[in-house]
Amino acid sequence: MSARETIVRVDAxxxxxxxxxxxxxxxxxxxxxxxxxxxxxxxxxxxxxxxxPQNHEFVIAxxxxx
Amino acid sequence: MNRTFRAVLIAVTALVxxxxxxxxxxxxxxxxxxxKTDDLSFYQTSGTTAPYPLTSDxxxxxxxxxxxxxxxxxxxxLASTKxxxxxxxxxxxxxxxxxxxxxxSRVTDSAAAGTALATGIKTKNGMIGTAPDGQAYRxxxxxxxxxxxxxxxxxxxxxxxATPASFGAHVKSRSSENVIAEQLLANHVNVLLGGGQKxxxxxxxxxxxxxxxxxxxxxxxxxxYVYVTxxxxxxxxxxxxxxxxFQLAALTTEPPEPSLSTLTREAIRLLSRAGQASxxxxxGFFLMVEGSQIDFACHNNDAKRAIRQTLLFDQxxxxxxxxxLQDGHTLVxxxxxxxxxxxxxxxxxxxxxxxxxxxxxxxHTDSPVPLGALGPGAAMFAGTQDNTEIPSKIAQLLNIRPFxxxxx
Numbered sequence: 194m195s196a197r198e199t200i201v202r203v204d205a206x207x208x209x210x211x212x213x214x215x216x217x218x219x220x221x222x223x224x225x226x227x228x229x230x231x232x233x234x235x236x237x238x239x240x241x242x243x244x245x246p247q248n249h250e251f252v253i254a255x256x257x258x259x
Numbered sequence: 260m261n262r263t264f265r266a267v268l269i270a271v272t273a274l275v276x277x278x279x280x281x282x283x284x285x286x287x288x289x290x291x292x293x294x295k296t297d298d299l300s301f302y303q304t305s306g307t308t309a310p311y312p313l314t315s316d317x318x319x320x321x322x323x324x325x326x327x328x329x330x331x332x333x334x335x336x337l338a339s340t341k342x343x344x345x346x347x348x349x350x351x352x353x354x355x356x357x358x359x360x361x362x363x364s365r366v367t368d369s370a371a372a373g374t375a376l377a378t379g380i381k382t383k384n385g386m387i388g389t390a391p392d393g394q395a396y397r398x399x400x401x402x403x404x405x406x407x408x409x410x411x412x413x414x415x416x417x418x419x420x421a422t423p424a425s426f427g428a429h430v431k432s433r434s435s436e437n438v439i440a441e442q443l444l445a446n447h448v449n450v451l452l453g454g455g456q457k458x459x460x461x462x463x464x465x466x467x468x469x470x471x472x473x474x475x476x477x478x479x480x481x482x483x484y485v486y487v488t489x490x491x492x493x494x495x496x497x498x499x500x501x502x503x504x505f506q507l508a509a510l511t512t513e514p515p516e517p518s519l520s521t522l523t524r525e526a527i528r529l530l531s532r533a534g535q536a537s538x539x540x541x542x543g544f545f546l547m548v549e550g551s552q553i554d555f556a557c558h559n560n561d562a563k564r565a566i567r568q569t570l571l572f573d574q575x576x577x578x579x580x581x582x583x584l585q586d587g588h589t590l591v592x593x594x595x596x597x598x599x600x601x602x603x604x605x606x607x608x609x610x611x612x613x614x615x616x617x618x619x620x621x622x623h624t625d626s627p628v629p630l631g632a633l634g635p636g637a638a639m640f641a642g643t644q645d646n647t648e649i650p651s652k653i654a655q656l657l658n659i660r661p662f663x664x665x666x667x
Binding site for chain 2: 204205206207208209225227242244246247248249251
């Protein structure tokens with residue numbers, strides 16, 4: 194993980210609205226979770242989406258644009 | 260160098276290498292545990308497509324509930340295609356479909372689905388063994404235990420993960436795995452096999468995930484449990500209480516761990532004997548077996564791992580069926596808590612027998628999941644049903660009333 198990356202964790206029950214390589218704007222909704230609406234905290238590029246089985250969460254790494 | 264000396268040196272070196280290699284592969288290891296993701300040679304189909312026989316209406320003494328986490332019809336079809344024949348779970352004589360929605364969403368998680376399969380009530384995603392208002396409900400495992408039956412949970416996740424937790428714990432959040440560990444032991448579940456040592460170790464241990472000084476492994480021993488961490492120890496242990504934790508977190512499903520089918524066979528051996536030692540003469544048992552990591556693979560949209568995990572789960576189902584057919588008094592139910600990944604298969608024809616694999620989601624879906632049943636009482640599970648009906652029907656067959664049942 195790059196030191197510049199912003200990490201967002203989200204419940205993996207629901208589908209994601211982003212994939213690796215997508216560009217996101219700050220405030221974009223990034224998960225379908227109805228009860229836990231998660232928005233991109235920064236504008237940037239989604240570098241990776243990994244599944245964390247222990248916590249049943251997606252770990253989304255966003256590289257902020259300058 | 261002298262030619263004779265060189266020959267002796269080569270022979271000795273070969274012998275040493277052979278001994279080292281032999282020790283790297285334990286003698287007790289089954290072929291299944293040597294498999295890698297791309298290597299499915301560990302799995303052998305039964306070589307027939309015929310369904311297993313419908314058994315007569317004998318008394319139900321044992322119930323084994325097998326849950327493939329995230330396993331929809333397409334996961335089974337894909338694994339079957341790769342295996343080159345029908346899976347064991349595809350030969351169940353009674354089949355049905357199960358609707359999986361939770362109390363607050365069309366798309367369930369494993370906590371709400373596990374709670375439905377264990378307690379017969381709908382709850383919100385994330386909650387374990389409780390109604391949406393927080394009222395705890397007794398699980399079919401707990402109620403079976405109250406009648407004198409032996410009980411067991413076998414998984415490839417942590418033993419405190421959402422599905423096993425639903426059968427032996429009551430918490431508002433699935434993430435409370437430290438509390439779940441305490442409750443599983445307090446419930447005196449006879450056989451607990453899986454991963455998750457870190458939730459049982461005191462915080463003084465560097466591998467611990469606990470925030471207190473409780474050493475649950477020591478507490479389990481004091482309560483009468485035998486604690487094992489290897490296949491060899493498991494095979495030599497005796498009932499009535501066995502805690503087997505084979506990793507700090509989830510199992511790797513690779514050697515030298517015991518495979519899910521080995522864990523299942525050992526659990527059946529232990530529970531059969533634990534039941535015989537029951538004080539009230541009830542010799543039966545309730546066992547839940549979960550192929551936990553089908554879900555993990557499908558969240559990653561990883562078809563190869565999904566196939567492998569489904570076949571590993573099917574091997575465990577085979578072990579269950581072998582016992583049930585011999586015993587004659589064992590009801591077997593194979594189903595899933597939900598589908599993961601929105602997997603569909605298309606495009607296969609005679610020229611290209613490989614199906615095209617498409618994933619429509621990284622999360623769970625609300626697709627109904629398949630159910631197969633075998634043994635006395637199996638006919639009750641035919642057709643389409645809600646997931647809460649499954650433990651209700653089991654309770655009916657075991658004469659457990661009322662059900663669902665709130666905890667006091």
